[in-house]
Amino acid sequence: MDGVQSPQSTAGFGELLRIWRERVGLTQQVLADHATLSVRAIRDMESGRVQRPRQETVRLLADALRLEGRNRSVFEATARRQTPTEEPGDEPTAPPVARGAIVGRELEVEVLADAFAQHGDRLVTVAGLGGAGKTRLALEVARRLHLASRWSVRWIDCGRLPVAGLERRTDLARAIGERPTLLVLDGADAGVDTALLDELFQRCPGLRVLITARVPQPLPGGQVIPLAPLPTPGPELDHDPAALAEVGAVRLLLSHLRRLRPGYRLEPDEAPAVAALCRQLDGLPGALELVAGWSTVLSPRQLVARLAEGPFHLAPPPAGYGGRADVRAALGAALDRLTLGQRDLLERLAAEPGDWTGEDAVVLSGRPPQECLAAVHELLASGLIRSVQARDGVRFTVLNLCRSLCGGRAYAELATAS
Numbered sequence: 001m002d003g004v005q006s007p008q009s010t011a012g013f014g015e016l017l018r019i020w021r022e023r024v025g026l027t028q029q030v031l032a033d034h035a036t037l038s039v040r041a042i043r044d045m046e047s048g049r050v051q052r053p054r055q056e057t058v059r060l061l062a063d064a065l066r067l068e069g070r071n072r073s074v075f076e077a078t079a080r081r082q083t084p085t086e087e088p089g090d091e092p093t094a095p096p097v098a099r100g101a102i103v104g105r106e107l108e109v110e111v112l113a114d115a116f117a118q119h120g121d122r123l124v125t126v127a128g129l130g131g132a133g134k135t136r137l138a139l140e141v142a143r144r145l146h147l148a149s150r151w152s153v154r155w156i157d158c159g160r161l162p163v164a165g166l167e168r169r170t171d172l173a174r175a176i177g178e179r180p181t182l183l184v185l186d187g188a189d190a191g192v193d194t195a196l197l198d199e200l201f202q203r204c205p206g207l208r209v210l211i212t213a214r215v216p217q218p219l220p221g222g223q224v225i226p227l228a229p230l231p232t233p234g235p236e237l238d239h240d241p242a243a244l245a246e247v248g249a250v251r252l253l254l255s256h257l258r259r260l261r262p263g264y265r266l267e268p269d270e271a272p273a274v275a276a277l278c279r280q281l282d283g284l285p286g287a288l289e290l291v292a293g294w295s296t297v298l299s300p301r302q303l304v305a306r307l308a309e310g311p312f313h314l315a316p317p318p319a320g321y322g323g324r325a326d327v328r329a330a331l332g333a334a335l336d337r338l339t340l341g342q343r344d345l346l347e348r349l350a351a352e353p354g355d356w357t358g359e360d361a362v363v364l365s366g367r368p369p370q371e372c373l374a375a376v377h378e379l380l381a382s383g384l385i386r387s388v389q390a391r392d393g394v395r396f397t398v399l400n401l402c403r404s405l406c407g408g409r410a411y412a413e414l415a416t417a418s
Contacts, residue, residue, distance in 0.1 A: 104248030129383025130330030131286020249283030
């Protein structure tokens with residue numbers, strides 16, 4: 001393959017290996033088979049976990065990729081080159097330290113970390129409702145990449161730093177250089193400077209960017225991942241504490257309860273109330289944290305009764321643990337961002353019991369299929385609806401909290417104000 005132009009010589013060995021593998025059209029498994037190596041070895045090299053492979057391993061890979069002449073020389077030289085992460089005293093920059101544990105997001109963390117470290121994605125946006133846990137997820141992904149792959153992490157809180165202020169950070173490119181780096185733009189609800197991102201990508205071959213936002217901005221080459229609330233238990237699990245404790249939303253609520261009430265155990269007589277709380281609050285992490293803040297003065301049964309009067313009657317605790325998220329404000333902001341057509345569809349869907357398919361939504365709305373399905377897509381990205389497990393395809397349901405807001409006077413006031 002000497003006639004093929006070699007990728008940038010500034011790329012690290014793992015990046016160069018991935019580029020050549022994809023250029024030849026091989027999967028990691030096929031390349032591993034051709035090179036008589038394990039697929040884990042290929043993954044570790046491409047992710048940067050192994051940065052100085054053995055000479056014999058490099059030879060096997062070059063043979064499997066059919067590299068010749070200059071391309072082979074560059075490939076072998078890159079494997080021998082000392083990488084920035086190996087330079088003495090040049091420690092990778094660590095991410096901010098999270099204030100609490102992350103619970104129930106193991107799969108999302110693994111998928112996102114693999115997207116950057118193994119699959120080579122350079123730009124990913126995590127979108128979702130306020131209180132869904134986007135920032136906490138980004139912190140965990142950053143921590144994973146920092147510890148496992150020795151990536152540097154640059155964290156920018158866009159809520160505190162105006163996005164325009166990023167233009168004054170053009171020295172980021174010099175600071176990042178060739179090192180594998182994750183740049184996190186947290187809370188980029190006002191959008192990002194695409195020209196600056198393009199410049200950073202061109203100048204920093206090892207750069208990956210993770211954006212969190214309530215509404216995703218269309219970005220060339222970017223991947224958008226909607227972050228749904230945590231899974232909630234079905235009524236069939238209400239009297240099975242062991243099974244309940246394995247459900248994501250219940251796990252998170254129990255972790256809060258055990259911090260506030262050391263020694264707390266999920267007993268059979270209290271399990272239905274804990275399950276009901278998780279369902280009423282849709283497994284939304286911010287809402288579960290808020291309700292847990294009252295657990296020192298109200299039992300789960302009492303909290304269920306209070307929420308039955310209206311899920312937004314329970315204000316944040318006056319002091320102490322929890323209560324950071326304003327669930328009603330987050331939902332109201334998401335509703336405000338809807339177009340009239342999307343809002344009308346949401347009201348119709350909220351009035352329907354149970355779950356539904358995209359085809360059901362088309363029939364209910366009476367609109368052209370493409371227009372209606374596009375609206376469903378936007379509702380999903382905004383976090384106002386969620387997908388549910390089903391054997392007959394993709395199905396959705398409106399959040400219980402959203403149903404309450406749509407059917408109440410608060411929603412009418414929001415609609416009139418907008």
